[in-house]
Amino acid sequence: MSTLEGKIVLLIGGSSGIGFAVAKASLLSFASHVVIASSSPQKVKDAVTRLEETISQKSLPGRATGYVVDAHDSAAIRALVTKVGEIDHLVWTSGEPLKIGFPNIDLDTVRNAFDVRFWGALVAAQSAKFKPGGSVTMTVGTVVVKPRPTWTVAAGVSGAVDAVARGLAVDLAPIRVNVISPGIVKTELWDTIPPAQKEKIWSQAEATLLVKHLCEPEEIAEAYLFVMKCGFITGQRLEVDGGFKYV
């Protein structure tokens, strides 16, 4: 079975949720250096501490480093990837709360919905320096194939990321570029909505999803590790949604 032994993984959005789980799974897969980055200095510091605890508890060979970057700022992203230097794998999970509420929203106030998820990820993919066998993994969501009511803008952003990844797979080849499309994953992202509303959405999903449970961050991390490690997959969207589109 292949591992990430000796590999350098840069995770922008690695300070919480899915990105953090992928960072931890990469270390458990013997990556030599895991670099996480996001906009909150405290979250980056805490996440590095948690990763270092895992390294120490499991006597892992890798190390973890954190950087602060605001992914709205293209120059800051370019400076970060220059500072980190050559990498094997770039994973993009950075994203702010989605812009939902269509049609009752002022579209001029949500144009920036593309800044982090689309432009940030594209700038990072363009400017990163990859070692042979390297890869880029981007993140969308089930909205790309099955939009919920009021999610039109989010569908547009996800669709743009999904399409640009296929373009990148051609333009960056032989660097591989793939997209993960998670269903509901139990992460900090959900702390931004009122608890009662969250409970309602979660219990409804648990009852209806084909797999009858929500995704743990560790489960979705497996999908990211797969596309990093499998040298023959590129230009693909992997739907890891518990069967959401069938219910």
Ligand SMILES: NC(=O)c1ccc[n+]([C@@H]2O[C@H](COP(=O)([O-])OP(=O)(O)OC[C@H]3O[C@@H](n4cnc5c(N)ncnc54)[C@H](OP(=O)(O)O)[C@@H]3O)[C@@H](O)[C@H]2O)c1
């Ligand atoms: N959780 C789900 O159910 C689910 C389902 C489908 C798709 N997704 C997608 O998966 C991705 C990750 O979600 P998650 O659940 O892991 O969310 P999360 O726990 O909120 O993680 C988001 C990450 O993005 C970073 N971030 C936010 N704004 C940033 C900025 N301006 N610059 C740099 N980093 C920034 C956050 O750190 P800072 O706050 O420190 O910046 C954090 O590390 C998102 O695109 C989300 O839409 C999630």
